[in-house]
Amino acid sequence: MVDKDSSSGSNKENPDQDSSETLIPNSKNTPDLDYIVQKFQDSNPYGQQHKFWETQPVGQFKDLGNSTLPEGPIEQPTPLSEVKQEPYNLPNLYEWTVCDMKSDEVCNEVYILLTNNYVEDDDNLFRFNYSKEFLRWGLTPPGYFQNWHIGVRVKSSKKLVAFITGIPVKIRVRNEVVQMAEVNFLCVHKKLRSKRLAPVMIKEVTRRIHLENIWQAAYTAGVFLPTPVTTCQYWHRTLNPKKLIDVGFSRLGERMTMSRTIKLYKLPNSTSTRGLRKMELRDVPQVTRLLRNYLNRFIVAPTFDEDEVEHWLLPQENVVDSYVVECEETREITDFFSFYTLPSTILNNQNHSTLKAAYSFYYVTNRVQLMQLMQDALIIAKRDDFDVFNALDVMENEPILKDLKFGPGDGQLYYYLYNYRLNNVLKPSELGLVLL
Ligand SMILES: CC(C)(COP(=O)(O)OP(=O)(O)OC[C@H]1O[C@@H](n2cnc3c(N)ncnc32)[C@H](O)[C@@H]1OP(=O)(O)O)[C@@H](O)C(=O)NCCC(=O)NCCS
Known part of the structure; x- marks a missing residue:
């Protein structure tokens, strides 16, 4: 599978890996000194x-x-x-x-x-x-x-x-x-x-x-x-296998037919988390509290106030989507996830001009397992006609990606700080920062 990273260059799935079959861990996945x-x-x-x-x-x-x-x-x-x-x-x-x-x-x-x-x-x-x-x-x-x-x-x-x-x-x-x-x-x-x-x-x-x-x-x-x-890596979850293969983003795995591939990536029609709904303006204070608390787990992460949460996470069509999990009894927000919309122009293809990609953004897991939240994000992205769902191996993503049938990209995304020295190189899982 081929895809672009969010900031420079672009990734191509390691050709030695067949994303349509069991994924082999990428040795560069946790770069060290x-x-x-x-x-x-x-x-x-x-x-x-x-x-x-x-x-x-x-x-x-x-x-x-x-x-x-x-x-x-x-x-x-x-x-x-x-x-x-x-x-x-x-x-x-x-x-x-x-x-x-x-x-x-x-x-x-x-x-x-x-x-x-x-x-x-x-x-x-x-x-x-x-x-x-x-x-x-x-x-x-x-x-x-x-x-x-x-x-x-x-x-x-x-x-x-x-x-x-x-x-x-x-x-x-x-x-x-x-x-x-x-x-x-x-x-x-x-x-x-x-x-x-x-x-x-x-x-x-x-x-x-x-x-x-x-x-x-x-x-x-x-x-x-x-x-x-x-040093982070992008992972890609195929939502529309036929198109991704047609445009050269993915290739058909060995011993795979198109119909088996379509079946492999098929998702349930509806989400499974009770109380999941689109985030609204009234959720901003609770989401801010949850997010500030959750991001404390990471060594480097932004701290957002309510105005920033409103700006960055309140859903905007074709820009950013956020969903909260609301406890049906107490009306309390317990979890949330978001993704942003970043299409790519498909260069020189007669049948398709745009690849519609969702990028995992911030989330908070509390009562619901990240695996389930992310699976619901995939279901929603598929419903909303995205071709692929991308996520970095930052935060707590890495352990769930393979089970959710994400495949690794082949490029790296490097994170830098200007005029700030860190004593040691961080693991992607120590990072709670997602840039656009
Ligand atoms: C990135 C881009 C602006 C660099 O311009 P360029 O004409 O290739 O390079 P220039 O001759 O102007 O400058 C080269 C210097 O910029 C640095 N540089 C190149 N890309 C860079 C980047 N993405 N971030 C920071 N520095 C970068 C080079 O390392 C080099 O500095 P060095 O000698 O200390 O290594 C240009 O290639 C471009 O527009 N690419 C497409 C968009 C892109 O990739 N943007 C970066 C997104 S992170």
Whole structure:
């Protein structure tokens, strides 16, 4: 099975694995320090491969395993007056622009840039197709800064050719709640690649984040950079086998026919959890309490207040879906789950143009087993016409994925922190953070 990860590059199911049969555990599933060191040695034999990232306050490969370095910020904040007040210089033909995502016209420009130039899988079969509503939702949470939505235009034509964003988020690392930015949607037009524009964009968004007195950031990428705090993997649960096979996302397993495959992935028609219903506005306080409590289990996780829960989890058609479990006697909310909608354009296929994918987002298990909640999420996603349901091996996902007939992707999703050192590499199950 082939699929894309949420942030960069894309995944293809390990061809040695037949997802339609018993799944073999992936040896890279819980990367550790050895794996990271090995990756470093493989990818960086001369120690000089990250000209930009080596200059940044991020964990450096050379410091891997050095336990004398303190955990926490790598550099201390500087007085705001010492933060560069002017934007970084762009090559002469280009200019900075702030993208007002509330404007339909600008949102559409961003949408078109990303639709044509954002993340593709390694075989260029699929490209993420974040919808306009999704982009607006993802970029305008409570307290967002419009000038962290940064575009680059061609001066003469005003065409938007590059984009990078930040949004504010509070992330707890062990016992410390740190105000951070989540940096995402870095995209340079295909015709402008490999000209070192990305480092300028990263420096510019960092400068604007510093101007708000924020000194840390979290980001994910499909590329291996100095130095991941954890390495995760996407898993894919086929909902529409015929289409996934037709478009090259999956392949028919050995000794499998189409009808056996369809039967294998068939789901019950209705959900099994009593009291399961769509989340409503009135649920926000209870869901916030449950989620704050649940996310405490993880070493790195966001802390959401009610406004953020309302923004991130209240259902929005074609953007985000959330379901709560309400106890029928007490009316108390006991559990919940959510997933977001991120289609991909299917490139060069005559029969299909879009792959409709659901991505597991936040959940809380309390009275109901995660296995059952996730199975109900699959049933709902199937009912709502999704072709595939994707989940990372973060939080408590890993043990249930195989039983629910998820198959592993073949790429990695690396999580990074900017200007924050962790003493050890985390396991995906120690992470309670899902980025878009
Ligand atoms: C990612 C992208 C913007 C990089 O631009 P580029 O033109 O390929 O690269 P540039 O020459 O401008 O810059 C290269 C530098 O950016 C870094 N870089 C590349 N991709 C990066 C990423 N996703 N996150 C952070 N840094 C990245 C490189 O490591 C390199 O720095 P280094 O020398 O320290 O290693 C571009 O390839 C793109 O738009 N790709 C499609 C969308 C995408 O994958 N976005 C990233 C989502 S996480």
